[in-house]
Amino acid sequence: MPRRVLVVGAGFAGLYAARGLERLLPGDTAELTLVSPRNYFLYSPLLPDVTAGIVEPRHIAVPLHQVLRRTRIVIGRVTTVDVAARTLQVDTGETLGWDRLVLTPGSVTRQFDVPGVPERAHGVKTLGEARYLRDHLLGELDRADALPPGSDGERRERLGVVAVGAGYSSTEVVAQLQRMVDAVSARWERVRPGDVRWTLVDVADSVLPELGPRLGRAALDVLRRRGVDVRLGVTVASADDHAVTLTDGAVVPARTLVWGAGVVANPLVGSLGLPTEKGRLVVDARLRVPGTPGVWAAGDAAAVPDLTADQGAGGRARVTPPTAQHALRQGCALARNVAASLGVGRSRDYRHHDLGLVADLGGRDALARPLGIPLTGLPAKVVTRGYHLFALPDTASAVRVAGDWLLSAVLPVQGAAITEIPDEDALIPQAQHVTPPRAPAG
Numbered sequence: 179m180p181r182r183v184l185v186v187g188a189g190f191a192g193l194y195a196a197r198g199l200e201r202l203l204p205g206d207t208a209e210l211t212l213v214s215p216r217n218y219f220l221y222s223p224l225l226p227d228v229t230a231g232i233v234e235p236r237h238i239a240v241p242l243h244q245v246l247r248r249t250r251i252v253i254g255r256v257t258t259v260d261v262a263a264r265t266l267q268v269d270t271g272e273t274l275g276w277d278r279l280v281l282t283p284g285s286v287t288r289q290f291d292v293p294g295v296p297e298r299a300h301g302v303k304t305l306g307e308a309r310y311l312r313d314h315l316l317g318e319l320d321r322a323d324a325l326p327p328g329s330d331g332e333r334r335e336r337l338g339v340v341a342v343g344a345g346y347s348s349t350e351v352v353a354q355l356q357r358m359v360d361a362v363s364a365r366w367e368r369v370r371p372g373d374v375r376w377t378l379v380d381v382a383d384s385v386l387p388e389l390g391p392r393l394g395r396a397a398l399d400v401l402r403r404r405g406v407d408v409r410l411g412v413t414v415a416s417a418d419d420h421a422v423t424l425t426d427g428a429v430v431p432a433r434t435l436v437w438g439a440g441v442v443a444n445p446l447v448g449s450l451g452l453p454t455e456k457g458r459l460v461v462d463a464r465l466r467v468p469g470t471p472g473v474w475a476a477g478d479a480a481a482v483p484d485l486t487a488d489q490g491a492g493g494r495a496r497v498t499p500p501t502a503q504h505a506l507r508q509g510c511a512l513a514r515n516v517a518a519s520l521g522v523g524r525s526r527d528y529r530h531h532d533l534g535l536v537a538d539l540g541g542r543d544a545l546a547r548p549l550g551i552p553l554t555g556l557p558a559k560v561v562t563r564g565y566h567l568f569a570l571p572d573t574a575s576a577v578r579v580a581g582d583w584l585l586s587a588v589l590p591v592q593g594a595a596i597t598e599i600p601d602e603d604a605l606i607p608q609a610q611h612v613t614p615p616r617a618p619a620g
Contacts, residue, residue: 181208181520184276185249186256186266186446188214188242189222190505191477191512192282193571196249198513202522208278210249213268215611217242217253220305221570223502224579228308230354230540232586235305237578238570245572255611256283259450261470278472278516281459282509283444285478285500286610287437294417299342299437301606302351310604311351313595315339315359315434320595322373323366331431337374338432340422342414344380345388346537348438349397352378353539356404362593376406377422377430380439381413386545388499389535389552393545396554400543413439437606441500443479445612455481455497463495463527464515465508474516476508476528485529504530506569536562 183203185196196212203210218239227233242251254268265275287301300314301307322336339355341348360371378385378401384394385401385408401408409424414435416423422430443458452467453460458481459467465482467473476482478500487496498504511528518525534548536558546558546565553561563583570576602608 180206181277182275183208183210183278183280183516183520184266184274185210185212185280185282187282187284187444187477187479188212188216188219189282189284189477190502191284191509192280193219193242193245194506194509195280195282195476195512195516196246197571198510199517200246200248202513202517203520204522205248207520207522211252211274211276212242212246212249213252213254213256213266213274214242215253215255217251219245219571221566221575222303223569224566225302225305225308226350226354226538227582228305229302229312229351230358231312231592232354232358233579233582235309237575237582239305240571240575244574256446259446261450261452261473264472276472278519279474280512280516281447281450281467281473281475281479282477282505282512283446283479284505285441285443286445286612287606288440288442289437289606289612290439292414292416295414295435295437296605296607298417298419299435299606300604301437301610302347303441304609306599307604307606307609309597310599310609311434311436312355312358313597313599314601314604315355316362316593316595318433319359319363319366319369319374323369325368333373334375334431335420335433337369338377338421338430339374339434339436340377340379340414340430340432341436341438342379343438343440344378344382344385344408344410345438345440346386348378348380348436349386349401350537350539351436351438352376352406353401353404353543356406357540358591360404361591365593372405375430375432377409377432378406379409379412379414379424381411383410385410386537389537389545389547392552393537393547393554397537397539397545400539441478447479458497458500463529464525465512465528466515472519474512476512477505480508482508482528485527486531498530501535502569503533503535536565538562 221238254270318336481497483495515525536546544558546553546561
């Protein structure tokens, strides 16, 4: 009988693992099943463009049934995994068994025990969060413009935005939103572009450290030139309905708090009872979970040894960072190695040489480091957008995104708020479903 191959998660690693298995395995070799909480693959690197209204949300949501031809798609969240019995439970009530299990549940936004943050902070890791944040800011412009004279205090609060984290997520979101708000705010009677105050904070000492010191300084120059108040070496101490208090004692009036302080593995990983490293599932260089035959893992949820990097403390191999580039290529490696376990092809270690990183700051401002070559401005913009079009998993999505970019370059920015997502549903715990799943019985 065909072996049962079960993939958990439809992010970069999960999607490319399933696509690779479809390509490598003959139809009678294995039954392929993928479990995902949504029926689409989300091209998350373009979420800042969605937040700024540059790209339509549907254009970065690639339907799974469109790109996976013979994989059964099960829509739901995995609640429990019984490794010994080789079964898992989906929140729809369905129980699925496997002969090969591929764990690629991805990550969620990292949260800290900071007073007021769970009740007020908004991430940008899902389509709902991206759409909500844009319309929330437009709504604050409306409310600030409608305030009567003498309401300066409330006006400052409504026009204040604090973003936490100077990595990719917050930096790109702040840069893109700043340009959008700058373009539309002049349409209001009492609000001017310079009235909106942007504050970006991070405990680190640089912006976009992944790109290196030179490009990090270039990003900092772009942000400060646009009026973004970048404060490094500090973070949020508390937040309430009117202001955000920083760890240096400064109080910033703001009713919008964007939280992008890194990611952690999906809570499912912690419920498995398997070894982890800093919350990520331990795997070997071939993406196998040691001591657990038939189980593989990759992407943001796995601590994959980086064989191309210098060894870390104690002579242990460093692990690959949780980036889309690694997740995509690890998904391809997963497909190859799982297929090899079924007698098709040969298994190999995951080894990836960095092809470079990109960051889009809106307008003509971008940063890129293809093959180690630092680029800024228009050349970096061309490389950045070219990379995204190449990385999108289907041609139709790439054409639609390219069309969105073209239209945004020649047409005025749209300032309509059309999302009807309740405030509480856009908070990180609700939007990302970060409640830990139940531990397996026994």
